[in-house]
Amino acid sequence: MKISTSFLFFVIIQLLCRCTTPDQKPNIVFIFIDDMGWKDVGFMGATYYETPNIDKLANEGMIFTNAYANAANCAPTRACLLSGQYSPRHGLFTVAGSDRGKSEDRRIIPIKNTTEIALDKITIAEALKPAGYVSAAIGKWHIGHKPQAQGFDVGIDRGDLGYPYGHYNEDSVYLTDHLTDVAVDFIRENNPKETGKPFFLYLAHHAVHTPIQAKEEIMKKYENKEGIDCHNHATYAAMVESVDESVRDVNKALEELGLSENTLVVFFSDNGGHGTYTCQKPLRGGKGMYYEGGIREPMFAYWPGKIKAGSSNDVPVISTDFYPTFLELAGQAAPENYPLDGKSIVPLISGETSFDRESLFWHFPAYLEAYAGLKEESRDPIFRTRPVSVIRKGDWKLLLFYEEWMLDGGSDQITTNNAVELYNLSNDISETNNLSNKEVEKRDELLDDLLAWIEDTGAQVPTERNAEYVDSGL
Ligand SMILES: [Ca+2]
Known part of the structure; x- marks a missing residue:
């Protein structure tokens, strides 16, 4: 094997560095x-x-x-x-208020946001x-x-x-x-x-x-x-x-x-x-x-x-x-x-x-209004996101949307209420193919893990119906 002079030089420099600055x-x-x-x-x-x-x-x-x-x-x-x-521990979920957009467009009352990290x-x-x-x-x-x-x-x-x-x-x-x-x-x-x-x-x-x-x-x-x-x-x-x-x-x-x-x-x-x-x-x-x-x-x-x-x-x-x-x-x-x-x-x-880590989690119990651009890529044209929690486990990613989860029958109606989206990122990095009703076992596994994490961290989740909401037929 031929060792280049630049490599040798590199090794010598490394050794010198380690010798001169051990601590x-x-x-x-x-x-x-x-x-x-x-x-x-x-x-x-x-x-x-x-x-x-x-x-x-x-x-x-x-x-x-x-x-x-x-x-x-x-x-x-x-x-x-x-x-x-993670955000449930410090309560900083978003920028400013969690109730962005118009009240009449929001089905559920979001969790109040904190705007500063506590000094403790x-x-x-x-x-x-x-x-x-x-x-x-x-x-x-x-x-x-x-x-x-x-x-x-x-x-x-x-x-x-x-x-x-x-x-x-x-x-x-x-x-x-x-x-x-x-x-x-x-x-x-x-x-x-x-x-x-x-x-x-x-x-x-x-x-x-x-x-x-x-x-x-x-x-x-x-x-x-x-x-x-x-x-x-x-x-x-x-x-x-x-x-x-x-x-x-x-x-x-x-x-x-x-x-x-x-x-x-x-x-x-x-x-x-x-x-x-x-x-x-x-x-x-x-x-x-x-x-x-x-x-x-x-x-x-x-x-x-x-x-x-x-x-x-x-x-x-x-x-x-x-x-x-x-x-x-x-x-x-x-x-x-x-x-x-x-x-x-x-x-x-x-x-x-x-x-050695199974999953990553996100918790966003708030609304973000839409703006110009990428409207066709959000779940609906009014908001960039509505209240949601997310888990990524291996190649799989599940999003749990609280409006449908809390107000449309939760797990009992999971096949029809559209509360859950499930994607396999290994072959669908663009998240276009929702598999929640096709990969039921995987969906339930991720959902269980996500709900357990929500409980473990004491994450606050939105549950209360917004009385000002007006159904626009979306
Ligand atoms: Ca930013």
């Missing part, structure tokens, strides 16, 4: 994009959107093809990720503190009490930088660039080689969330480029490209400081892409829906020398997994008497291809 805990850089869909990046197959820097890191790390957000919209996914808990929750920043980490939350927070009240040493959101709304401040500085600069400054000022302390950087961009605003000079390129299917919005594409530049600049800072070999970089998004501007075909739906397009996310993990370059993993993972993952990397035990719903993915990034 160095890894830095963690979590790059969190807002509303970026599964297919919105090159490494997931996009060709209209250009993300060469993101793709480079993805292809030199491990791509996760079945990575899920805990929810189909912003705040609950963030709350789950930062608290390490132990966030990942609080849990990492005993391991000596300096933590920064830069960018979108969205879950109440400031990051500094939840264990972060640094917390800077757009309000602090002069962006009351939108992606430009009054000096015409673009928010994605601004947040990147703040993140790079944090890395430089907290270089572990100087401070002796590892860092956890939670860089949560406001891009590519509405309002869709981008930098003129990038936009021009896309205006002259032919779109493909629903990937054709020049401004949106330019927002995506600014995110790509951010990843480039953050990684460049790590390289310049010689930190790459001791830093895990994770790239992730909080929910599916906005149906008005993009789509995730072949996945069904987008932001706000509990079909795959609303919750499956682009994700990679990059760590040169530790994570095998060019690898991919199709094991289902979910945003609550990051908390125990980061704790394991930090060599820090989980907080006592504090349930964590995720599972460390360290074995997966280390090369294992299976995972």
Whole structure:
């Protein structure tokens, strides 16, 4: 076998790194994009959107093809990720009120939403503190009490930088660039080689969330480029490209400081892409829906020398997994008497291809009104979703809709009340073939597991009929 000189060099460097920094805990850089869909990046197959820097890191790390957000919209996914808990435990189910849309269109009374993580929750920043980490939350927070009240040493959101709304401040500085600069400054000022302390950087961009605003000079390129299917919005594409530049600049800072070999970089998004501007075909739906397009996310993990370059993993993972993952990397035990719903993915990034976990769950006892785009992909044209709980077990996915379940006879009428949808994702990733009346055994198995989980977590479920509802004949 011929061993190349570059490989030998790589091995020597690895050995040197290990010899010189035996106790160095890894830095963690979590790059969190807002509303970026599964297919919105090159490494997931996009060709209209250009993300060469993101793709480079993805292809030199491990791509996760079945990575899920805990929810189909912003705040609950963030709350789950930062608290390490599924939404029934913290009550943050949605953004603002759970009763969106018109009352006359809602058959059932949704569960009241909480808009902030309680201070007695132990966030990942609080849990990492005993391991000596300096933590920064830069960018979108969205879950109440400031990051500094939840264990972060640094917390800077757009309000602090002069962006009351939108992606430009009054000096015409673009928010994605601004947040990147703040993140790079944090890395430089907290270089572990100087401070002796590892860092956890939670860089949560406001891009590519509405309002869709981008930098003129990038936009021009896309205006002259032919779109493909629903990937054709020049401004949106330019927002995506600014995110790509951010990843480039953050990684460049790590390289310049010689930190790459001791830093895990994770790239992730909080929910599916906005149906008005993009789509995730072949996945069904987008932001706000509990079909795959609303919750499956682009994700990679990059760590040169530790994570095998060019690898991919199709094991289902979910945003609550990051908390125990980061704790394991930090060599820090989980907080006592504090349930964590995720599972460390360290074995997966280390090369294992299976995972001892049966199922993933979602609970969304709320309404999200429809908006332009993808209306034909939701269950009905009025709402992106109605109150629903979801389980994915193996290749199977079941959605339980509470209006029909609670008001139309529940399990007694299950074959006719349309309360349950069952899909086999292995041959129906687009969720077009509802098998709930064909694969009855599988349906009942998943339904039993889902109901048991609802009971275990004490999840509140909607039960009360809405007296203001008017049957529109849908
Ligand atoms: Ca979002």
